[in-house]
Amino acid sequence: MKETFFQVIPVRECIQVLQGFPPTPALTVDLEEAAHMVLAEDVAASEDLPLTHRSCVDGYALKARDTFGATESNPGYLDLAFAIDIHKPPDSGLKSGQCAKIPTGGCLPEGADAVIMVEHTLEMGPNTVEVRKSLPPWENVMLRGEDAAKGQRVLSAGTRLNTVRIGLLAALGCSRVSVHRRVVAGVISTGDEVVEVSRPTRPGLVRDVNSHALAALAGLSGAKVRRYGLVRDELPLLTEKLALALTECDVVLMSGGSSVGSRDHTLEAIRRVCSGRVLVHGLAMSPGKPTIVAAARDKAVVGLPGQVTSAQVVMQVLMLPFVAHLGGAGDAFRVGWNRFPAILSRNIASCQGRTDFVRVSLEHRDSGLPLAVPVQGKSGLLKTLLKADGLVEIPENSAGLNAGQEVLVRPLR
Amino acid sequence: MKETFFQVIPVRECIQVLQGFPPTPALTVDLEEAAHMVLAEDVAASEDLPLTHRSCVDGYALKARDTFGATESNPGYLDLAFAIDIHKPPDSGLKSGQCAKIPTGGCLPEGADAVIMVEHTLEMGPNTVEVRKSLPPWENVMLRGEDAAKGQRVLSAGTRLNTVRIGLLAALGCSRVSVHRRVVAGVISTGDEVVEVSRPTRPGLVRDVNSHALAALAGLSGAKVRRYGLVRDELPLLTEKLALALTECDVVLMSGGSSVGSRDHTLEAIRRVCSGRVLVHGLAMSPGKPTIVAAARDKAVVGLPGQVTSAQVVMQVLMLPFVAHLGGAGDAFRVGWNRFPAILSRNIASCQGRTDFVRVSLEHRDSGLPLAVPVQGKSGLLKTLLKADGLVEIPENSAGLNAGQEVLVRPLR
Numbered sequence: 001m002k003e004t005f006f007q008v009i010p011v012r013e014c015i016q017v018l019q020g021f022p023p024t025p026a027l028t029v030d031l032e033e034a035a036h037m038v039l040a041e042d043v044a045a046s047e048d049l050p051l052t053h054r055s056c057v058d059g060y061a062l063k064a065r066d067t068f069g070a071t072e073s074n075p076g077y078l079d080l081a082f083a084i085d086i087h088k089p090p091d092s093g094l095k096s097g098q099c100a101k102i103p104t105g106g107c108l109p110e111g112a113d114a115v116i117m118v119e120h121t122l123e124m125g126p127n128t129v130e131v132r133k134s135l136p137p138w139e140n141v142m143l144r145g146e147d148a149a150k151g152q153r154v155l156s157a158g159t160r161l162n163t164v165r166i167g168l169l170a171a172l173g174c175s176r177v178s179v180h181r182r183v184v185a186g187v188i189s190t191g192d193e194v195v196e197v198s199r200p201t202r203p204g205l206v207r208d209v210n211s212h213a214l215a216a217l218a219g220l221s222g223a224k225v226r227r228y229g230l231v232r233d234e235l236p237l238l239t240e241k242l243a244l245a246l247t248e249c250d251v252v253l254m255s256g257g258s259s260v261g262s263r264d265h266t267l268e269a270i271r272r273v274c275s276g277r278v279l280v281h282g283l284a285m286s287p288g289k290p291t292i293v294a295a296a297r298d299k300a301v302v303g304l305p306g307q308v309t310s311a312q313v314v315m316q317v318l319m320l321p322f323v324a325h326l327g328g329a330g331d332a333f334r335v336g337w338n339r340f341p342a343i344l345s346r347n348i349a350s351c352q353g354r355t356d357f358v359r360v361s362l363e364h365r366d367s368g369l370p371l372a373v374p375v376q377g378k379s380g381l382l383k384t385l386l387k388a389d390g391l392v393e394i395p396e397n398s399a400g401l402n403a404g405q406e407v408l409v410r411p412l413r
Numbered sequence: 414m415k416e417t418f419f420q421v422i423p424v425r426e427c428i429q430v431l432q433g434f435p436p437t438p439a440l441t442v443d444l445e446e447a448a449h450m451v452l453a454e455d456v457a458a459s460e461d462l463p464l465t466h467r468s469c470v471d472g473y474a475l476k477a478r479d480t481f482g483a484t485e486s487n488p489g490y491l492d493l494a495f496a497i498d499i500h501k502p503p504d505s506g507l508k509s510g511q512c513a514k515i516p517t518g519g520c521l522p523e524g525a526d527a528v529i530m531v532e533h534t535l536e537m538g539p540n541t542v543e544v545r546k547s548l549p550p551w552e553n554v555m556l557r558g559e560d561a562a563k564g565q566r567v568l569s570a571g572t573r574l575n576t577v578r579i580g581l582l583a584a585l586g587c588s589r590v591s592v593h594r595r596v597v598a599g600v601i602s603t604g605d606e607v608v609e610v611s612r613p614t615r616p617g618l619v620r621d622v623n624s625h626a627l628a629a630l631a632g633l634s635g636a637k638v639r640r641y642g643l644v645r646d647e648l649p650l651l652t653e654k655l656a657l658a659l660t661e662c663d664v665v666l667m668s669g670g671s672s673v674g675s676r677d678h679t680l681e682a683i684r685r686v687c688s689g690r691v692l693v694h695g696l697a698m699s700p701g702k703p704t705i706v707a708a709a710r711d712k713a714v715v716g717l718p719g720q721v722t723s724a725q726v727v728m729q730v731l732m733l734p735f736v737a738h739l740g741g742a743g744d745a746f747r748v749g750w751n752r753f754p755a756i757l758s759r760n761i762a763s764c765q766g767r768t769d770f771v772r773v774s775l776e777h778r779d780s781g782l783p784l785a786v787p788v789q790g791k792s793g794l795l796k797t798l799l800k801a802d803g804l805v806e807i808p809e810n811s812a813g814l815n816a817g818q819e820v821l822v823r824p825l826r
Contacts, residue, residue, distance in 0.1 A: 031610060032640065035629035049795075052616040056793050087606035089616040104720065105606060105793075107616050140791075147795050163633065163728075163826065164798040167626035167721060171619070171795060175611035193500035193518060197444060198588035203465040203502035203520050206584070213580035216448035220576065227445065307517065308580060315576075340753045341782065367819055369754065369782065380469050380518075382462075382560050382584060385577045406780055412577065 006282025006289060010396055011355045014318065015333050017279045017293055021300050023328040024181040024250055031169055034161050036222055037179040038328035043155040045172050048145035052089060053108040056140045060121055060129055061112035062099040064137040076131045077124070084109065099129050108141060115140040148172065158330025180328030185223040186249035187215045188241055190266060191256035191306050192233045209308040209382075210255035217315045218253065220413050221323035238269035246273060246296050250326055253319065256306030266303050270294045274301055284354045284396065287379060288314040300326070309385050313357050316391065316412060339408040342372035342392075346403045350394040359388035360409060372409055388412055419695025419702060423809055424768045427731065428746050430692045430706055434713050436741040437594040437663055444582055447574050449635055450592040451741035456568045458585050461558035465502060466521040469553045473534055473542055474525035475512040477550040489544045490537070497522065512542050521554060528553040561585065571743025593741030598636040599662035600628045601654055603679060604669035604719050605646045622721040622795075623668035630728045631666065633826050634736035651682035659686060659709050663739055666732065669719030679716050683707045687714055697767045697809065700792060701727040713739070722798050726770050729804065729825060752821040755785035755805075759816045763807040772801035773822060785822055801825055 026040030055061065062078060070076035083101035084090045093110030094100060100109050108115070117140065120133040147168075148154045154172070155165055161179070169177060189211040197207050208230045215225045226249055231241045233256070245252040254266055271278060273296055280293035287310035292303030302319065304311040325332035342362060350356045360372040372392055377384045390409035394401055401407060439453030468474065475491055483489035496514035497503045506523030507513060513522050521528070530553065533546040560581075561567045567585065568578055574592070582590060602624040610620050621643045628638045639662055644654045646669070658665045667679055684691060686709055693706035700723035705716030715732065717724040738745035755775060763769045773785040785805055790797040803822035807814055814820060 031625055032628070035625075035632060047614070050619070051614060054793075056791050085617075086604075087617050105619065142791055142793055146791075161629075163626050163629045163725065164795070164801075166629045167622045167725065168795050168799060170610045170622045170625040171721070173610055173612075173614065173620055175609075191499075196588075197583045197586055199586075201460070201464060201586060204498075204500050206463070206518065207586055209580045209583045212444055212448075212583040213576050215445070216574075216576045216579045219448060308584070312576065312580065378469050378555055378559075380467075380555055382577070382581050386581060388577075413575070 008282035008284040008289065009280060010284050011318075012396075014280050014283055014291070014293065018300075018318065018322045019325060019333065021295070021322075021326060022298050023326055024183055026178050027181050028176050028178050031166065031175050031177060034169070034177045034179050035163070035166050037161055037182065039155055039157050039159045039161060039177065040180050040328060041157050041178045042153050043169065043172070043174060043177070044153050045148035045150055047172070048150045049148040049171055050142050050144060050146065053144050054142045055102045055104060055106045055108065055115045056142055057115055057117045058104050059102060059115045059117045059140065060099040060131075061094065061102045061106075061108050061115050062131070062135075063094060063096060063112060064114040064135045064139065066097060066099075067114070067116065067131050067133065067135045070131045070134050072132050078129050078131055080123070080127050080129050099131075113137045113141070156330075158328060160329055183221075183223040183251065183323050183326045184226060184249045185218040185221075185323060186226045186228055186245035186252040187211055187218065188228040188238075188245060188252060188254045189214075189230045189256060190233050190238060190254065194230055194256065196230055210304070210306070210311050213308065213312055214253055214255060214304070214315055217312065217320065217413070218323060221320045222327055223323045233265055235265040235268055238265050239272050242269050242273045242301065246299055246301070249299070251300040251302065251323065253302050253304060253315075255304040255311045267292060270301050270303060285314075285317075286351075286354055286356045288317070288357070291318075307380055309380055309382065312385060313391065316410070317357055320413065335408070339410050341406055342370045342409050343368075344392070344401055344403055344405045344407050345371045345373040347400060348374055348392075348394060349400040350398060352399050353396060355396045356394040357391045358394060359384050360390055360392050361387055362389040362409065369406065372407055385412070421695035421697040421702065422693060423697050424731075425809075427693050427696055427704070427706065431713075431731065431735045432738060432746065434708070434735075434739060435711050436739055437596055439591050440594050441589050441591050444579065444588050444590060447582070447590045447592050448576070448579050450574055450595065452568055452570050452572045452574060452590065453593050453741060454570050454591040455566050456582065456585070456587060456590070457566050458561035458563055460585070461563045462560040462584055463555050463557060466525075466557050467555045468515045468517060468519045468521065468528040469555055470528055470530045471517050472515060472528045472530045472553065473512040473544075474507065474515045474519075474521050474528050475544070475548075476507060476509060476525060477527040477548045477552065479510060479512075480527070480529065480544050480546065480548045483544045483547050485545050491542050491544055493536070493540050493542050512544075526550045526554070569743075571741060573742055596634075596636040596664065596736050596739045597639060597662045598631040598634075598736060599639045599641055599658035599665040600624055600631065601641040601651075601658060601665060601667045602627075602643045602669060603646050603651060603667065607643055607669065609643055623717070623719070623724050626721065626725055627666055627668060627717070627728055630725065630733065630826070631736060634733045635740055636736045646678055648678040648681055651678050652685050655682050655686045655714065659712055659714070662712070664713040664715065664736065666715050666717060666728075668717040668724045680705060683714050683716060698727075698730075699764075699767055699769045701730070701770075704731075720793055722793055722795065725798060726804065729823070730770055733826065748821070752823050754819055755783045755822050756781075757805070757814055757816055757818045757820050758784045758786040760813060761787055761805075761807060762813040763811060765812050766809060768809045769807040770804045771807060772797050773803055773805050774800055775802040775822065782819065785820055798825070
């Protein structure tokens, strides 16, 4: 059964559909392998971090009240009781009037409540230290449990393990962590006018840009990419390849053949393999109208436009967050620091009822927000993407944006 | 020979030193493997892209002058001569008064110079098309060579192959490309107070945060990371491990032991292995003062601060661009779209003669630039990095920045 028209739905509804797919299952991995994956469980501190009060500086541990009133011109004097080794907690405490030499990171001895930096002292022989500054209690001290108190939840399920968080898990002794398995994304390209990149071309043929660009983009999102290459636009071939890909992948990205032309067998192949569960066929989005989303049990099949620049825009806008969502990220579709403000350089018209994504290049200015300059040129040209730094969204309910208006730019990745 | 003081140099001089290291050699790889690597040679188009004039839309190819004067209320009529197959160039041309049905991407027939969208036409029986719009020449046509003309340089050596550029190379049939080999970065951690993450801890010991955080960060920069684990702070052990790492890596990142304390053997190990070629020992940078850069022939050895947050800041600010530079990126240290403007929420004091990198969290506002709020807390605490979205640089020649001032924020990666 061939359809003549798309049943377009708004972008926000498509995002709701995509958010309905479950994340990959959890598995436990060594911390070495966990970087940039997403936590599947909350993590609580199993001990205080730091484990003891520690010095932030090289200097002398002391009782803060013993420094009260000390200045450059009116220094105080303390007895140097002992020196602290960086990797051993001190075995004796401090009495009033005493201090102990301490390196950065050293444990404070019992009785000490501050550390004076070596720059504000002078050793007056082997047993006396001149103190030239008054310190409030806990000056230059990292308190026991200040980074994390034992039992405290430090990271939540759904958090991506960036570098800083990996460091925190290391500090807490989490050598094994429960994360969502890496998403496996398959890429299939189709179209009778499309040929492999290594093949010679002739008028009427175009090379398989999508396999390469979509695989590169999917890789950026953290997915493991499986390439199924270029498949002829024939229903049995497409159905077979898609069924195979679904046994090996969490999401299959097909490009080409998602339009309503007579040679487009993608939709029918998806119908067969997904038992008819086509959730989206047509998006109120430009570019990106001929986008399909279907479900094969818990797995997703996405039909992307065959037009190469449209396919890349849909990937940037919807598929990168979708892969992050499948990988367990709690905030995959959230507008965050992945967008930055700019001032639009000229009017852009749009249609109400459709979300437009306009390519813009950015121009730094001496001060204030950068200028977002819409890229000119036919939208099918690759050079319109090559010139662009990002995309500006014109919302569904807007007939256009005005020059001078502030916009949020999504950087192209 | 032990030194008492660092010989600090400005950050910009350190960058010059780092830029003096040569990039990795070029090698030829399949396009599938080239994503996010850096071109080692310019790439010129070996043919026109597109190869022929192609239609941007579904519609009818025609001679623009045959539509002149046509409107909704005063349409014109053309003879439908033939239909064009998407993957075959038309074998006949158009005469005056004729049109040919054409799909998006189809090759224009000889004699045609525009395409009218199907929405502006009506088929009046099998041989006549009503045309309801006047078109200027080349309307809805991607011109032969418009994306790239044969012989034209399309990408330069030193360019990172992002998704869009991979797509361009695919379109041009570049199935093999000359790129710089991926950088191999070794990570060594040291310090007698440091223990493996999987080991129990006790007061006086801290876990090996740096091995994990630095490996995760180096991986982000595109490097292949080799972990050499935790080495005791003993000169023969450090020397041996560093010598091994240098046989396997382009750059070795050592953390800990780069200070001037008595147990710091890193510098001496580097001196031995690098035949004394220590290029930087101390940076006028906070945090990051105890940073070492040395050369072992063409390879780099970097001693990072042992303090875990300092080590991560130096990695973010200097080592990510350095690894990109080693990987061939022409603009690795350039200030670009990796920084975004914000307004500082409060004054920050600094010292002239030193470049400070201040952790800030960002607050979106309803309009205008976001607010950069300096993160409070002792700089050694991991939570100061966990709370931060980015770093603000206070330049060497500045005594501080003022509340309300515009700053550029580098996002933490």
